[in-house]
Amino acid sequence: MGGLNLLNATAAARKLATREITAVSLLEDCLAHIAERESTLHAWTFVDTAAAMRRARMLDSQASAGLLHGLPIAVKDLFDTFDMPTCYGSPIYANHRPAWDAACVALARAAGAVIVGKTVTTEFATFHPGPTRNPRNVQHTPGGSSSGSAAAIADCQVPLAFGSQTAGSIVRPAAFCGVVGYKPSFGLITRVGVKMISDSLDTIGVLARSVPDAALFVAALTDRRELVSDGPTTDVPRIGMCRTYEWDRAQPETVAVFESAGAGLRAAGASVRDVTLPSPFAGLAAAQTTIMVSEVAKSLAHENLVHRKELSADMTKMIDVGLAVSPQQYDAARSLTRACRAMLPEIFNGFDVLVAPSTVGEAPAGIATGDPLFNRMWTLLHVPVVHVPVAHGPHGLPVGVSVVGMVGADRATLRAAEWIHAQLGGSEQGHD
Numbered sequence: 329m330g331g332l333n334l335l336n337a338t339a340a341a342r343k344l345a346t347r348e349i350t351a352v353s354l355l356e357d358c359l360a361h362i363a364e365r366e367s368t369l370h371a372w373t374f375v376d377t378a379a380a381m382r383r384a385r386m387l388d389s390q391a392s393a394g395l396l397h398g399l400p401i402a403v404k405d406l407f408d409t410f411d412m413p414t415c416y417g418s419p420i421y422a423n424h425r426p427a428w429d430a431a432c433v434a435l436a437r438a439a440g441a442v443i444v445g446k447t448v449t450t451e452f453a454t455f456h457p458g459p460t461r462n463p464r465n466v467q468h469t470p471g472g473s474s475s476g477s478a479a480a481i482a483d484c485q486v487p488l489a490f491g492s493q494t495a496g497s498i499v500r501p502a503a504f505c506g507v508v509g510y511k512p513s514f515g516l517i518t519r520v521g522v523k524m525i526s527d528s529l530d531t532i533g534v535l536a537r538s539v540p541d542a543a544l545f546v547a548a549l550t551d552r553r554e555l556v557s558d559g560p561t562t563d564v565p566r567i568g569m570c571r572t573y574e575w576d577r578a579q580p581e582t583v584a585v586f587e588s589a590g591a592g593l594r595a596a597g598a599s600v601r602d603v604t605l606p607s608p609f610a611g612l613a614a615a616q617t618t619i620m621v622s623e624v625a626k627s628l629a630h631e632n633l634v635h636r637k638e639l640s641a642d643m644t645k646m647i648d649v650g651l652a653v654s655p656q657q658y659d660a661a662r663s664l665t666r667a668c669r670a671m672l673p674e675i676f677n678g679f680d681v682l683v684a685p686s687t688v689g690e691a692p693a694g695i696a697t698g699d700p701l702f703n704r705m706w707t708l709l710h711v712p713v714v715h716v717p718v719a720h721g722p723h724g725l726p727v728g729v730s731v732v733g734m735v736g737a738d739r740a741t742l743r744a745a746e747w748i749h750a751q752l753g754g755s756e757q758g759h760d
């Protein structure tokens with residue numbers, strides 16, 4: 329048939345359910361495209377063609393296994409897999425073979441997914457980059473740490489991919505590669521079997537080519553069927569435009585997209601008002617950094633003690649900075665976080681979602697990870713965030729906005745993000 333890899337997840341799921349297409353034919357087109365593009369993009373650390381084909385053939389021979397029946401997915405190489413190497417982006421774990429799946433990977437299999445392989449992550453999902461290139465322009469970074477997952481989605485190699493976020497590792501690569509990134513409310517997707525680097529921040533999420541695709545994936549992983557999109561919503565959200573205290577770091581393309589988003593949503597009939605966060609929120613980006621480096625240093629204690637020479641200079645520097653954080657500094661950052669979380673209901677009073685910048689600007693040249701500045705606060709606050717791509721910057725690279733909801737209000741946030749994406753002319757790559 330050819331070209332089935334261009335189908336987005338919801339369209340592919342529909343065609344698989346009616347047997348209009350087979351899991352084998354969909355997988356064949358995905359694998360052919362991966363083979364054609366991998367030497368350019370370097371999105372994968374491991375692809376198991378034979379095992380994926382066996383799985384697809386088995387699924388074609390039986391009744392629907394669940395919401396993800398027959399859908400090829402990518403697994404970030406921070407997540408344990410019993411049948412593939414899991415290296416956490418570090419040479420320390422070269423050829424490491426866990427005896428188990430991360431719980432979310434097992435849940436994806438139980439829902440009928442076909443695991444194609446493992447995608448590149450940065451070293452322990454921090455800042456030392458892997459080899460992945462941005463499919464929109466291979467001279468630019470795809471962002472980290474869910475680098476390979478974002479690139480694979482943007483290049484239509486698979487319709488769904490796992491990501492994780494501790495600072496900005498879902499939203500930033502989604503923004504740089506021009507796809508949808510969904511960081512759910514903290515803890516919505518179980519973290520068991522995912523290499524932990526920060527207990528109070530690490531959040532499992534997904535990358536996809538549309539908001540309904542991301543919602544479908546997380547619905548399957550959490551047994552929350554209410555997250556599944558039931559068609560375009562007519563509910564017009566009440567939107568707060570939130571520049572955040574980091575606004576002075578926004579580059580012209582981010583400023584332009586944010587301003588035009590506000591105007592466009594107003595013109596589409598939404599109630600749109602500016603929101604100024606309470607002054608304590610000005611300290612949250614720094615608080616997130618303090619908490620993150622402290623927890624990373626402790627989480628990687630074994631690697632630092634036994635394998636320090638195999639860690640990158642970026643990593644040892646972060647660990648050393650983290651070890652220098654005093655308990656008093658850590659506690660103060662946690663205390664500020666609790667105080668700001670307590671203010672969220674008041675901030676959201678009268679709003680369904682906030683719209684905020686996703687990145688400082690479009691993807692920078694070279695293979696770095698990019699700056700997570702605009703994501704740090706939201707990860708720390710544990711709120712759901714959906715990045716939607718809506719425009720392009722001066723270098724022709726994608727720029728978008730973050731749709732932010734209240735903790736636990738994931739369905740409302742997804743529905744608002746779907747509406748916002750549609751109004752701002754964001755069309756996902758891939759076809760219905």
